[in-house]
Amino acid sequence: xxxxxxxxxxxxxxxxxxxxxxxxxxxxxxxxxxxxxxxxxxxxxxxxxxxxxxxxxxxxxxxxxxxxxxxxxxxxxxxxxxxxxxxxxxxxxxxxxxxxxxxxxxxxxxxxxxxxxxxxxxxxxxxxxxxxxxxxxxxxxxxxxxxxxxxxxxxxxxxxxxxxxxxxxxxxxxxxxxxxxxxxxxxxxxxxxxxxxxxxxxxxxxxxxxxxxxxxxxxxxxxxxxxxxxxxxxxxxxxxxx
Amino acid sequence: xxxxxxxxxxxxxxxxxxxxxxxxxxxxxxxxxxxxxxxxxxxxxxxxxxxxxxxxxxxxxxxxxxxxxxxxxxxxxxxxxxxxxxxxxxxxxxxxxxxxxxxxxxxxxxxxxxxxxxxxxxxxxxxxxxxxxxxxxxxxxxxxxxxxxxxxxxxxxxxxxxxxxxxxxxxxxxxxxxxxxxxxxxxxxxxxxxxxxxxxxxxxxxxxxxxxxxxxxxxxxxxxxxxxxxxxxxxxxxxxxxxxx
Amino acid sequence: xxxxxxxxxxxxxxxxxxxxxxxxxxxxxxxxxxxxxxxxxxxxxxxxxxxxxxxxxxxxxxxxxxxxxxxxxxxxxxxxxxxxxxxxxxxxxxxxxxxxxxxxxxxxxxxxxxxxxxxxxxxxxxxxxxxxxxxxxxxxxxxxxxxxxxxxxxxxxxxxxxxxxxxxxxxxxxxxxxxxxxxxxxxxxxxxxxxxxxxxxxxxxxxxxxxxxxxxxxxxxxxxxxxx
Numbered sequence: 001x002x003x004x005x006x007x008x009x010x011x012x013x014x015x016x017x018x019x020x021x022x023x024x025x026x027x028x029x030x031x032x033x034x035x036x037x038x039x040x041x042x043x044x045x046x047x048x049x050x051x052x053x054x055x056x057x058x059x060x061x062x063x064x065x066x067x068x069x070x071x072x073x074x075x076x077x078x079x080x081x082x083x084x085x086x087x088x089x090x091x092x093x094x095x096x097x098x099x100x101x102x103x104x105x106x107x108x109x110x111x112x113x114x115x116x117x118x119x120x121x122x123x124x125x126x127x128x129x130x131x132x133x134x135x136x137x138x139x140x141x142x143x144x145x146x147x148x149x150x151x152x153x154x155x156x157x158x159x160x161x162x163x164x165x166x167x168x169x170x171x172x173x174x175x176x177x178x179x180x181x182x183x184x185x186x187x188x189x190x191x192x193x194x195x196x197x198x199x200x201x202x203x204x205x206x207x208x209x210x211x212x213x214x215x216x217x218x219x220x221x222x223x224x225x226x227x228x229x230x231x232x233x234x235x236x237x238x239x240x241x242x
Numbered sequence: 243x244x245x246x247x248x249x250x251x252x253x254x255x256x257x258x259x260x261x262x263x264x265x266x267x268x269x270x271x272x273x274x275x276x277x278x279x280x281x282x283x284x285x286x287x288x289x290x291x292x293x294x295x296x297x298x299x300x301x302x303x304x305x306x307x308x309x310x311x312x313x314x315x316x317x318x319x320x321x322x323x324x325x326x327x328x329x330x331x332x333x334x335x336x337x338x339x340x341x342x343x344x345x346x347x348x349x350x351x352x353x354x355x356x357x358x359x360x361x362x363x364x365x366x367x368x369x370x371x372x373x374x375x376x377x378x379x380x381x382x383x384x385x386x387x388x389x390x391x392x393x394x395x396x397x398x399x400x401x402x403x404x405x406x407x408x409x410x411x412x413x414x415x416x417x418x419x420x421x422x423x424x425x426x427x428x429x430x431x432x433x434x435x436x437x438x439x440x441x442x443x444x445x446x447x448x449x450x451x452x453x454x455x456x457x458x459x460x461x462x463x464x465x466x467x468x469x470x471x472x473x474x475x476x477x478x479x480x481x482x483x484x485x486x487x
Numbered sequence: 488x489x490x491x492x493x494x495x496x497x498x499x500x501x502x503x504x505x506x507x508x509x510x511x512x513x514x515x516x517x518x519x520x521x522x523x524x525x526x527x528x529x530x531x532x533x534x535x536x537x538x539x540x541x542x543x544x545x546x547x548x549x550x551x552x553x554x555x556x557x558x559x560x561x562x563x564x565x566x567x568x569x570x571x572x573x574x575x576x577x578x579x580x581x582x583x584x585x586x587x588x589x590x591x592x593x594x595x596x597x598x599x600x601x602x603x604x605x606x607x608x609x610x611x612x613x614x615x616x617x618x619x620x621x622x623x624x625x626x627x628x629x630x631x632x633x634x635x636x637x638x639x640x641x642x643x644x645x646x647x648x649x650x651x652x653x654x655x656x657x658x659x660x661x662x663x664x665x666x667x668x669x670x671x672x673x674x675x676x677x678x679x680x681x682x683x684x685x686x687x688x689x690x691x692x693x694x695x696x697x698x699x700x701x702x703x704x705x706x707x708x709x710x711x712x713x714x715x
Contacts, residue, residue, distance in 0.1 A: 084578075091571060091574065096353065102342065104342050104344075264503065265503070363505050368503065394506075395560035398537045398541045398559075400537070409535050413535075
């Protein structure tokens with residue numbers, strides 16, 4: 001019977017030039033419920049949906065600093081470790097330079113930390129993907145973090161289960177995001193997120209979280225009843241279409 | 243660690259009883275640095291002398307250093323410690339610039355320097371300087387920044403400031419003519435006040451020199467003058483009676 | 488004297504003194520449902536005034552302030568440390584840390600530097616978990632006490648006896664010991680304390696920052712003191 005000989009450890013290559021442990025970790029990200037991130041010239045937005053009503057307390061979006069937040073897809077326990085790491089880096093940077101950490105700088109630190117796990121014997125890659133939004137002197141940013149340690153910047157992106165449908169939506173529409181106001185941007189995010197839902201599920205105030213940050217606005221996380229107002233925006237557009 | 247082991251350590255000043263010797267007094271020193279805010283930015287002045295005790299040892303030393311595009315650092319006190327800080331900043335600014343092009347602005351540079359100074363005082367191994375950090379911050383609506391930090395890590399911000407003997411001789415002059423008008427002072431007026439202060443200092447501070455440099459930071463960036471000489475008039479010396487004359 | 492002690496004394500003799508006194512005075516008065524915190528803003532070194540405006544009151548949470556006096560650099564670092572810890576508490580517990588917890592933590596942070604102390608005389612003040620005014624005062628190594636009012640700094644010897652009399656109702660005959668100060672009375676006492684202290688103490692003056700903490704939040708006022 002076939003058995004993969006090259007997936008016992010993250011520090012072993014396969015002859016095809018693959019590292020299976022990393023690929024498996026990336027599979028773990030795909031098990032997590034989808035999160036969507038997108039940005040305009042002035043704002044960056046995250047939208048996410050909790051997979052389980054019974055576990056609604058499990059946060060999908062967490063705050064890192066006044067100017068930075070992350071959305072999680074994958075192992076939440078791993079995400080907490082990375083979140084704490086980002087928080088301490090952000091805090092350290094603030095103490096040393098009296099400045100909020102530039103988002104790219106934080107991602108670089110995070111990427112380096114995660115990459116180490118893919119190269120040392122006995123290490124386990126983090127089983128979580130993150131979408132990070134934030135702002136710095138260069139404006140708003142959206143980054144993706146993947147278990148390989150790779151960090152990439154995007155105009156719009158989605159990770160997690162069935163996120164391909166969201167990405168398709170974003171790819172078709174991202175060109176218009178540039179000059180959108182915050183409200184419309186959130187609407188676009190929710191529309192993309194809705195595309196990732198299974199047949200019998202929908203977005204509601206109990207299972208949806210929204211976060212946004214702007215050039216002149218700190219990170220704001222919206223969940224609970226206040227989400228309803230934003231959800232109405234996508235419902236009304238639907239009615240228009242019908 | 244035994245004292246013999248400590249003595250064998252390279253590059254450290256270890257005394258015979260096994261304790262480390264840190265700087266207990268400065269050797270080659272620069273005297274006052276003056277700085278004030280004016281309408282379009284901030285201006286700073288210092289002379290070009292590095293004294294060895296009462297000896298005017300080095301007479302062409304630049305004590306105003308640009309850091310990045312919109313910040314200047316003025317140093318008084320131990321010149322070698324200043325050179326160490328210059329090296330630190332050279333490395334830091336290169337690293338920060340190369341990584342992602344997000345440049346450090348004045349308040350970040352000031353906080354970093356303050357941390358270094360407080361950190362060294364907390365090791366009881368101070369960098370024997372008083373620094374003035376001045377600049378304009380483009381990302382903060384061209385905010386004009388002027389800050390002080392010394393060997394104790396003591397920090398403060400003000401619209402006029404002076405180190406060393408200047409804190410006694412020049413600061414009262416600047417508080418009278420510059421501080422109340424910091425928002426409306428023109429470049430020419432600011433420049434004249436600093437020249438006058440430097441001249442008074444040259445008359446009264448025996449560790450000063452009449453070759454000086456002036457620097458300004460505006461929204462356009464840093465400009466540091468070449469060294470130049472102040473006009474002086476010593477005619478009054480004739481009329482001084484006493485002091486051995 | 489043993490040679491070791493002699494050597495130690497000798498090595499200490501030429502040592503640089505890593506402390507300076509930057510002067511300044513801080514005061515806090517707790518009321519039943521409010522708290523008044525006031526500090527002057529002069530920073531001095533010897534007979535020189537470094538600056539006329541250097542804030543010595545630091546906000547820790549939306550209900551708690553931290554006022555310092557003594558060595559300015561240590562004061563700022565200590566306040567920063569406390570703020571960092573309060574922030575970490577929020578990250579870990581998703582709950583804002585309350586005054587008595589900050590008070591205990593401050594004591595620990597300060598005692599950790601028992602043999603190289605923060606040369607700071609801090610006053611932690613604000614509202615406690617029940618919304619009552621609270622004042623905690625410390626010595627530089629972290630000894631802590633919850634008090635009704637406190638003055639620390641260069642003019643403490645001038646103001647504290649005044650508050651003992653006016654707030655603590657000491658040395659007064661036929662006085663109702665249950666009488667409590669109104670917010671306005673406490674506020675006015677703070678101002679009078681500083682205007683008087685400024686007359687006699689050269690290290691106190693320039694500006695006065697007065698914070699009122701009550702159920703509606705933190706309110707700041709700045710008054711001028713004498714510039715001489």
